[in-house]
Each structure stands twice: as C-alpha cells, then as structure tokens.
Amino acid sequence: MDNWILKGAKNLVNELGAVSITSPSQVKVKVSHLLMTDFDKLVFDGTVETNYPRILGRAAVGIVTETGDDCYGLEKGTRVYLNPTRACGECFQCKTGKPKDCSAVLTAGKDFDGFMRDFAVCEYGDVAPLPDSVDDFHALCIETVAIAENIYDKLQLSAGQKVAVVGADFTGNILAQVLQYHKVIPIIIDNSPANLERAKKCGIFFAFSADDDLERNVLDATSGELCSAAVFCASSKLPVSVTTRLVSEGKTVVLGFTSTSDSVIEVRDILRKNITLTGVSTAYDYTDAVINMLVHNAVNTDYFEKKVLTEYDPAELLANPETFKAGRMTILKMII
Ligand SMILES: [Zn+2]
Known part of the structure; x- marks a missing residue:
C-alpha cells in the first residue's frame, strides 16, 4: 500500500x-x-x-x-x-x-x-x-524534456547557433539533447568526467570541463564568437558566473529547472555585456508536444x-x- x-x-x-x-x-x-x-x-x-x-x-x-x-x-x-x-x-x-x-x-x-x-x-x-x-x-x-523545450522556445535561436549548457547531470543532458533535436548546437560544461562522458555517448559533440581552458575551448568551438545563449541548470554545482563569461554581448542567459542552491550571479558581467536574464522552472501545457518528440526519439x-x-x-x-x-x-x- x-x-x-x-x-x-x-x-x-x-x-x-x-x-x-x-x-x-x-x-x-x-x-x-x-x-x-x-x-x-x-x-x-x-x-x-x-x-x-x-x-x-x-x-x-x-x-x-x-x-x-x-x-x-x-x-x-x-x-x-x-x-x-x-x-x-x-x-x-x-x-x-x-x-x-x-x-x-x-x-x-x-x-x-x-x-x-x-x-x-x-x-x-x-x-x-x-x-x-x-x-x-x-x-x-516528460516534464524535464518539457522544461528544456520551454527554454528552447524562450531562446528563439536558429539552426547552427551554439548554446552553453552549464551542468551535465540529468537536466543538462536532456536539455542538450533537446537543443540538438532542434539543430541548435549545445556546448555542455561540467566538472564530472562521468557526466561529460555520458553527454558524449548521447551524441553531444562539445563537452568541456569548467577548468582554466574553458574560455579558450568555447572560443575555439564558436570560431571566436562565444555562445549565442547560455543556460545554467540549477542543480549544477558550478558557479552561475560561468554562464555570463561564455556569451557574447546582448545575449540571453537562462536559469533553468529547479534550484537546489543559493548561487549568486555577478551583476557586473550582466551590465557590461547587456545580458538578458530569465528563469524557466515549469512548462505548463507542453506534454502532448513532448510525447510527440519522444515518439521521434528526440531524447535518449x-x-x-x-x-x-x-x-x-x-x-x-x-x-x-x-x-x-x-x-x-x-x-x-x-x-x-
Ligand atoms: Zn492562473
């Protein structure tokens, strides 16, 4: 019972x-x-x-x-x-x-x-x-995929643009797969080798550690332009400030999923780069669309x-x- x-x-x-x-x-x-x-x-x-x-x-x-x-x-x-x-x-x-x-x-x-x-x-x-x-x-x-889909909708990106996904655990991995399904290219960032390895197995090409080489790696992956957007997966243990470092001027940073931490974000970078900051933690009314995506193997x-x-x-x-x-x-x- x-x-x-x-x-x-x-x-x-x-x-x-x-x-x-x-x-x-x-x-x-x-x-x-x-x-x-x-x-x-x-x-x-x-x-x-x-x-x-x-x-x-x-x-x-x-x-x-x-x-x-x-x-x-x-x-x-x-x-x-x-x-x-x-x-x-x-x-x-x-x-x-x-x-x-x-x-x-x-x-x-x-x-x-x-x-x-x-x-x-x-x-x-x-x-x-x-x-x-x-x-x-x-x-x-389904709900994790739905929140990922809601984040994708909020970002209004087009095919080929690159998005930093900070955190490669359950939510970050699924978000990266959803972005890829829409032909947006995720750059996934995590300090756990197991999480990065899993992302690669799921077909994510760019998977980097948040170490001293991160900015250089992201510049290389984006032909020197940095990312068109960044998403901080709230269960990540990495600092939120990683996100603002990896996007270029005037782009959007999303704080996504459910927060388990009291992370702080640095105002300086947001102002200097004129960044739009938004939060996405729910996805009401996405279920049917997500089931259809899953039928088409959007997420593994x-x-x-x-x-x-x-x-x-x-x-x-x-x-x-x-x-x-x-x-x-x-x-x-x-x-x-
Ligand atoms: Zn209402």
Missing part, C-alpha cells in the same frame, strides 16, 4: 487513503512508476514550502482503472502520464480564458497532492495517453543508470543523496 503523506518537514508517513471519481470528467489512475525528483526532496526537507498535509510525487505514470462518462480518448487499461502542473484558475490570464498563460502554475506534490500513492483521481485533461513507443522511463522524463535516456525499486522507504530515499546522484534515475515501481 502506498499513500505517502508529508505531515511536516521530513515527516513522511504512509497512511491508508481512498479516492474515488466525483464527476463525469474525472479518471482514476493506478500509479505504476514514480521517479524521485530533486523537487520532491526539496519539499520533503522543507526547503520548498507547502501546506501540510501534502502527498509528494511530481513525476509519474500509471494505468487508467476507471473513467467518468465524459472522458474522451481514455478507457480502462490506457497507460498514461500524469501531468505534474495545472493552471491555477484564479489569476487574470486564467479568468480571461487563457489558462495556457497562467501566471501561477500549480505543481504536483507542492500546490496539490502528488502521485506517491496507489491511486490518483484527476480531470481527464490532466492525464496524457502514452503511445507504446514511449516507454515508462522516457515518460518519466539509455545512458542514465536506472534504479527500479519494488521495496522502498521513500523517507529514507529522500534523505539519501545517493537517490539523486547525477545520471541516476531512482524509480519506485508501485504496481502490486
């Missing part, structure tokens, strides 16, 4: 819980696989605030077990991805019929109950059917180590840094 409720910081308990459909537009889903994310850890330890009690779990797939009468395109047995974000329904954009532009997107496991439980009930529009060609491992990466997760657990103590896993080791996907397999 799984129904993991966070009662306070680091106070996670498994309690019996039952959910049932209450409207014809809802579906009931048996959660089958849940990816442990950095975000779950931040909510668990209280770094990211939530209202208790709260069920954790942001990245999950499952099987539809029951549908209301008005659920289109879904039937019992359909394998689905559970959307981790929802429009708030209360902001100006939501109230004027533009929920896609919601300014206060809600996130599973923080603003509403997440998926670390046997069954979830939600609106049928909040689940996405998965084609057979998108396996569960790729499906669990084969080189991530997958730890699939059938017996687990989520509290112990959330407290253990090994769970979130770079390049590892820790997955709870929840089907009984």
Whole structure:
C-alpha cells in the first residue's frame, strides 16, 4: 500500500487513503512508476514550502482503472502520464480564458497532492495517453524534456547557433539533447568526467570541463564568437558566473529547472555585456508536444543508470543523496 503523506518537514508517513471519481470528467489512475525528483526532496526537507498535509510525487505514470462518462480518448487499461502542473484558475490570464498563460502554475506534490500513492483521481485533461513507443522511463522524463523545450522556445535561436549548457547531470543532458533535436548546437560544461562522458555517448559533440581552458575551448568551438545563449541548470554545482563569461554581448542567459542552491550571479558581467536574464522552472501545457518528440526519439535516456525499486522507504530515499546522484534515475515501481 502506498499513500505517502508529508505531515511536516521530513515527516513522511504512509497512511491508508481512498479516492474515488466525483464527476463525469474525472479518471482514476493506478500509479505504476514514480521517479524521485530533486523537487520532491526539496519539499520533503522543507526547503520548498507547502501546506501540510501534502502527498509528494511530481513525476509519474500509471494505468487508467476507471473513467467518468465524459472522458474522451481514455478507457480502462490506457497507460498514461500524469501531468505534474495545472493552471491555477484564479489569476487574470486564467479568468480571461487563457489558462495556457497562467501566471501561477500549480505543481504536483507542492500546490496539490502528488502521485506517491496507489491511486490518483484527476480531470481527464490532466492525464496524457502514452503511445507504446514511449516507454515508462522516457515518460518519466516528460516534464524535464518539457522544461528544456520551454527554454528552447524562450531562446528563439536558429539552426547552427551554439548554446552553453552549464551542468551535465540529468537536466543538462536532456536539455542538450533537446537543443540538438532542434539543430541548435549545445556546448555542455561540467566538472564530472562521468557526466561529460555520458553527454558524449548521447551524441553531444562539445563537452568541456569548467577548468582554466574553458574560455579558450568555447572560443575555439564558436570560431571566436562565444555562445549565442547560455543556460545554467540549477542543480549544477558550478558557479552561475560561468554562464555570463561564455556569451557574447546582448545575449540571453537562462536559469533553468529547479534550484537546489543559493548561487549568486555577478551583476557586473550582466551590465557590461547587456545580458538578458530569465528563469524557466515549469512548462505548463507542453506534454502532448513532448510525447510527440519522444515518439521521434528526440531524447535518449539509455545512458542514465536506472534504479527500479519494488521495496522502498521513500523517507529514507529522500534523505539519501545517493537517490539523486547525477545520471541516476531512482524509480519506485508501485504496481502490486
Ligand atoms: Zn492562473
């Protein structure tokens, strides 16, 4: 039985819980696989605030077990991805019929109950059917791919331009692959040889250490022009100032994904180079587009180590840094 409720910081308990459909537009889903994310850890330890009690779990797939009468395109047995974000329904954009532009997107496991439980009930529009060609491992990466895609959209680059991706762990690796899918050329930067090696296996040609030669290497890779943009993957341990050093005048620097650090950025470089700075941590309404990308093999997760657990103590896993080791996907397999 799984129904993991966070009662306070680091106070996670498994309690019996039952959910049932209450409207014809809802579906009931048996959660089958849940990816442990950095975000779950931040909510668990209280770094990211939530209202208790709260069920954790942001990245999950499952099987539809029951549908209301008005659920289109879904039937019992359909394998689905559970959307981790929802429009708030209360902001100006939501109230004027533009929920896609919601300014206060809600996130599973923080603003509403997440998926670390046997069954979830939600609106049928909040689940996405998965084609057979998108396996569960790729499906669990959908939101990361979606944020990467959102970053790509924000950058408005054209084919052949070069982008520095600072941080080559899970998020940086996926972002580099998404950029490459769009024919933008990533230059991935990390101090972990294993992360750089993995990036190369995933087809990333430029992969550099953040050492004394970095600027020279980037100048060589860009014919002396530096990068057209840079993205700092917030889980990276590198200084944010690496990003501003690697872009040319008037370009954009994105701070992307979920922050686990209190990194500081140097104002001097931003002003001197007239840099535009922007943050991207969510990607509401990208799910269908990303599933289509995955059908077309936009992202390869084969080189991530997958730890699939059938017996687990989520509290112990959330407290253990090994769970979130770079390049590892820790997955709870929840089907009984
Ligand atoms: Zn809204």
